[in-house]
Amino acid sequence: MHAILPRRDLVKAGLAAGAAGLLPGVPALAQLNGAQSASIPRDRTLVLIKNGGRDGRWVDYELWNPYSIGANHQNGPNLIYEPLAYYSAFAGKLYLWLAESYQYTPDFRQLTIKTRPGINWSDGTAFSAEDVAYTFNTLRDLGPKVKWGVDVNQALDAATVTDPNTVVLKFKIPSPRFFFFATYKYDIGIYMVPKHIFQGQDWTSFKHFDLAKGWPVTTGPWRVVAAAQSQKVFERRDSWWAAERKLAPMPQILRSIWLPNTGEQQTAQAMITNQSDTAYDMQPASFPTMFRGNPKIITHTGQQPPYGYVDWWPISLYVNNEVVPFNDKDVRWALSHYIDRKQIVEVGFLGASQVSALPMPPYKPLLPYFDAVKDLLAKYDTLEFNPQKGDALLAAKGFRKQGNAWTDPDGKPLTVVIISAPLGTFGPAIGPVVSEMLRRHGVTASLLLPPDFNDRFQKGDYVGSIYGHGGSIREPYDTLRLYQGKSIAVPGAHLVNFSRWKNPDYDKIVDEVYVTDPQNVTRLKDLFRAAMEIWLPELPDIQLVQNHHRIPMNTTYWTNWPTADNAYINGASWHLTFPLVLWNLRPA
């Protein structure tokens, strides 16, 4: 044999190549390319484990343009792009921010927004009405290419700058809620982008990430100093317009480190060992363990159940109203009567939850609307556990009980396959309880947690489902529109009618709500009541419980967390309002 290499040399070369093969990994460890300040003590650093990471990494660490579809405002852009206004549903308060004022015309076809003068982007360029008009007009033009584009395109005709601090928005249809839509609350709001950076870029692929250039630029108090798979690091800027104008305190946090989620067990351990100051929405069962391990950990409700606050997202058992026999309101009511909500709270959430009578949260601004239908709720008690009533309703519809199972007049079992999201704290927690309750009362119920849940639920490819309602937080329109079959007031509206229930009279009322001034509570109460007079007897979906965000907060290094006694905002780090928490935290 004619060897190309002598054997001894080959083995040596192989070993050398093997060792060299390991080296390319090392430079890539240094992919953080920021300029972090050298020594910031732990007690001025906020460490946060975020729910937005995937399997222990930030896949989106380069994506700081929140409009690209791979980006997620929850993972950092919520600190970078300041809004026209913030809204706290807990405080029931609108905080005008980049906007100084706004004014609608009486027909709600025009909106004038005055921006605050003297605000600069972090690269020194002045923020102005040009940025606002550019953001809105580009969203209108891009439509389905980017997030919120369709929503803006549906309403906006044109945004015009009339002076450096005034922008006039003309609408295609009356749009009394447009400013509120653009306001930051929970996960909804329009991110104002710097025109001088974004103009000429393809918004779908532009990353807005180059730390050497100072990108992402911001008007806020935080700059990104490092971003990599393992962590995102923000540091406080030296000056911030809002602090200078006494609109907000200058944050005491000098550095904020955002770590990706590696699993609830590891997160609990990190909280106990003070390696993290706060985290994400965790299972109720984790909290007693954390409190035992670290008495400095608190939640929105201290160390007492439900360990959190009511989210805007009440949870229901949806049944597809287009599927027989669930197109029959009596069948829906029968299912409702078979469900003991108190047991769901006790078993599914270990007592750490509360029941929900209507598909909207009992927030302060919404309480007048709950009051407006008190008598209707007494008549149509959506929380009543009464199996006898359920039996009577089914029997009246020709269902028969064979053994312990209800069958329809053709002898087929009354079957509900319930699907829910495999991740999250609601489906896996209460799905088994709900299906077991239905089974005990003769309904052939089962639970599935399919990976394509979102797709199936959205398309109506389901019979039963456990899911929430992203609806109202201030006035009832957003919740009411979740059940609209069609809208005339909003031509070409993209409706989100998960229950697939339709009622033309109800649609008309909701259209009327749409064109009513959100401040006109008296009129809205009347309309809400009229809508509920149709909705409640029909019960399109079956009300279960409120959704809670159970977030651990560590007081070892930081205090003044948002709690029930100090509810300035909700404490979710993933929401657009999280900057308010960061401004308010104080060193322990």
Added chain:
Amino acid sequence: MQLFYIARRFGVFLLIVWLAASLNFFLPKLSGEDPVRTKLLEQASLGGYVQGGIEDMVKEYQEKFGLDKPLWRQYLAYVGDMVRGDLNYSIANYPRTVAGMIADALPWTIGLLGLTTLFSFVAGTILGALLAWPGAPRWMRWLMPPLWALHAIPFFLLGLVLMYLLAFQFQVLPIFGGYSAGATPGWTWRFVLDVLRHATLPALSIILVSVGGWALAMRGMMVTTMGEDYVTFAEAKGLRSVTIFTRYCMRNAILPQATGLALALGQILSGAVLVEAIFGYPGIGALLFQAIEENDFFLIQGIVFTVIVALGFATFVLDVIYPLLDPRISYRRS
């Protein structure tokens, strides 16, 4: 070595890569899921609110990613991309590129699994050889039962136990991550030590589980080799015990181990999914897991294609260098 043989093996290598890459294209499509819709719905319902126009957006991005085209055209485009080495964009993380995401993850996996595989190989092979050698200290025999027992435990299970003990109870090692929160990466001893410290727990769980396997295989080969005539001859010649152990026994027994090492090094690109997931280690295994969860066709295809090429190449190299490692092996036609 004949060039014809090398060319033929290279042809087989290309054929394997093409077949595996084709399977890699079609298998994810069998799920019938639409990754664009899944991603957009997931994004849209993040906070419980489903924004308007999702269907319009789905259409827009299906067109952008070419998913609206017939399957055969998608396949041709895919093959063309693979030939050019263009792994495309990640659907779920657009505009991040698949190549960029793999480049981020690969060093961590190579660093962790490469080193642990080599360490396990060396330690396991030496231990296995000593365990079969009559002249080895007696206490070494006590090592084997625990190593075999550990070999039977899955990586991730041992990882959880180690994490509880070393990271949570005694707090001598970090719980998760590739390096400390707030550490500034760079070529400093401090950072390198930090990375090594973070790699210790996952590495330990892999090494403790793997060493037993290598040792067991080597011990078996050593027992066979020690019975060979040439070893008896060497003893009869009065050669030193160390010489017989290293040059006559170990050297001849190690060949199957070398094959195993080459394949193991090829397989490290697929990562140790569960270990990476448990320790929050940002390697390629966890990335593949995530891509499957999101049905991100392009990312799945990119990672699997990289693994296929690496495995195919490792096998090809092994085929080619076998005669050089062991002169008894020849590919000459007799």
